[in-house]
Amino acid sequence: MLRPLIEKEVKDLLRDPRIWVPILISFLIFPALGYAQSSLILRESVEAFTRELSVEVQYIGQSPDLDAFSSILSNFFALSNIKIAPKGSFPEKADALLIINATSIRDLLSGGRVSAYLVYTLSTSTTMGEEVTQRVSRALTEASRTYLLSAMNLAALANSITAPSITSYIPYIEERKAIIGGIGPGDIAFLLLAALMIPIIVTIIIFLILQYSATSMAIENEEKTLEILFSMPIPRWSITMAKLTASAIIGGLSVLGFVTGFIIYQNMIMESVRGGTQAVNITISTPITGAPIPAEIQDLLRIHLGNYSVARIVDLIMPSLSSIAILAVYIIEVTILAGVLGIIIGGMSSDVRMAYTISGSLTPPIIIFAIAAFYLDPQRVPGWLLLTNPLTGTILYSRIAFSGLSPGPEIYLYLAVSGAVVAVLIYLSGRMLSLETLERARRGAWGIFKRRRIT
Template sequence: MLMKYWRSMVQKILKKYLSSLQVNNMISVLIIKELKDLIRDPRIWIPFIISAIIMPAIGFAMSIPMKSSQEELAKPINIGIINIDEGDIAEGLVKYIEDNSILLKVNPYIVDKNIFKNISMNEESYKHIIKYFEENGINVELILIIPKDFSEKFRLRDKPSIVTINIVKDISVFSGVKGMRINSIIVNYVREKYLEGTNISLNIILDPYKSYAVSYLKGKEKIIYGDPSTLISSLGFASLFLPLILMIISVSAMQMSATSMAVENEEKTLETLLTFPIPRTHILFAKLIGSFIVAAIGSLFNIAGFIIY
């Protein structure tokens, strides 16, 4: 009796195992058939190739003006300097720019003080100054005007003011960067003058201490060296990017499944497939798996194009 029971149990297990193998074999055949149909259809793989090509093309098109702009930034700036102040601090600033012109990457042109001695700081005066440079054929990209009270305000420990006129010849992303470079030169000079006689280096003020940041991932018990803000932003980017990839693959798989069903319905192959003794769920499952595989491959093309971009 016991032997008969064990024999029946073994037969049931073998029957179930063989039937599962048959089902798996049936689904694998359907998946391979679906993959072949999707790969053969140009409406499926052409969009992936286009998206993989168009991203590097856009990146290349954008890199041309950016490269030329960066080359322009590396060149020395032609600046005109108008010093209306008679004080030694203003004179020191002009001399500082002249003496360090190669290091600061500037070509200074010093205008005679007497030309704009009594000029006021308003729109008409700025236009008059620009016109002076144009009429005399002086090519400048920026004009630096040091007002009369520059040295006095410095001695009173009040914030001195300087006017910079940017000559914008073309609109680009880097149009205002040259003006920022001149402003940083002036800021460094003023800071150095304030620190004179204190035996304190400007570098110490700008960067007063060295930081060695260490981050501890509590869940994984791991030590990571580096800026925590950079680490968190990179991890946050990964956590945002991975679900986005999965969403793109899922949407692409659903779209391809719908396209495949429509094509088979149009070519009357779906009706033929449904006449076979195959469960409808197996057909649907095979279509989804095949579409998911093709969508994953297509997403790899998109990611490769994005990385090249």
């Protein structure tokens, strides 16, 4: 009996332009946006960072080092494709005016800094003139450093002075008794990004499934087909389950389309940024790889940590099977939760427009509430409060899973409680499925669950 009902729901929803058009748009919008952005970013950033800049340089004050410094600066300007413009060129004929306090050049030798002012025309391009500030200030920094090193006869020690130490970061995951070798704090932030994908998917699920199930129920009200369904020998839970299943199937397709589009978008943007930076010879960060840890360091670590294993960062991005299973249960629960809320909203709406209005108003606070949970530290917040409901539970647990941590065996209890919360909601939505209750709800009566009705 459930199968034909699901068939009806899926076919009716999936062929509805109000449903499939947003699915299509969610799939196409990101690649389209990515194409537009990447072509603009690539073209404009390459043009901005490679074109010849014209900078008028003016010194104030006097310094015996002025000629030497000026000569070094000219060299670095030439390397950066910056032409020194004649006096009086700015702003008509030069991109910027660099005013250098000549007396400050000598301060370099006593621990001071070169003081300069860069006046530039704010442009309307996507870079907003950032290429001028970056290229000129970099050339000035390099020139100042080179002048200082040569003045102090330290040119041979340039690397040691510029970057005197190199620290390799080795994060230790106490619960796993594992270290990750050769990564920096920026790479750990990548884990946070991976964990962020779950809340993003969850918010999309909430938004879409709530809307689909609300629409599906509101269509029944609008077309008055609910009366026929209720007069058929169909258990009320079958109607709820059919609507939930259909919404989940279509929501799954939408999420797939959305995530695929988002990944394409990300790739396009990354490629364009990479292409742009390579074109202007800017070093970009290296991809995440676990560099080997020397044997003597590993021996020393054993004294402190006992037996430990060396994990790769990928191991953290891919949580354990049990974590994936728990996360999957949470996602199923949140899917059902959104579907049930949608059924209640749709049931109380006289038509699809009303359902859109109510679900559209309710979705942002729900999503904000869910996203807020992402910024909580799972080790500091009470698990019994946030892991016992599917909404915050899914998001908080994704943080835990992607941190390589485990909340302990009590997670199964929390999971069971959140399952019970969902079951109660299904029961309540089932109680709503009577003609009189729905009509009363539409009229705005609060006692919709109180009065007797036929089940």
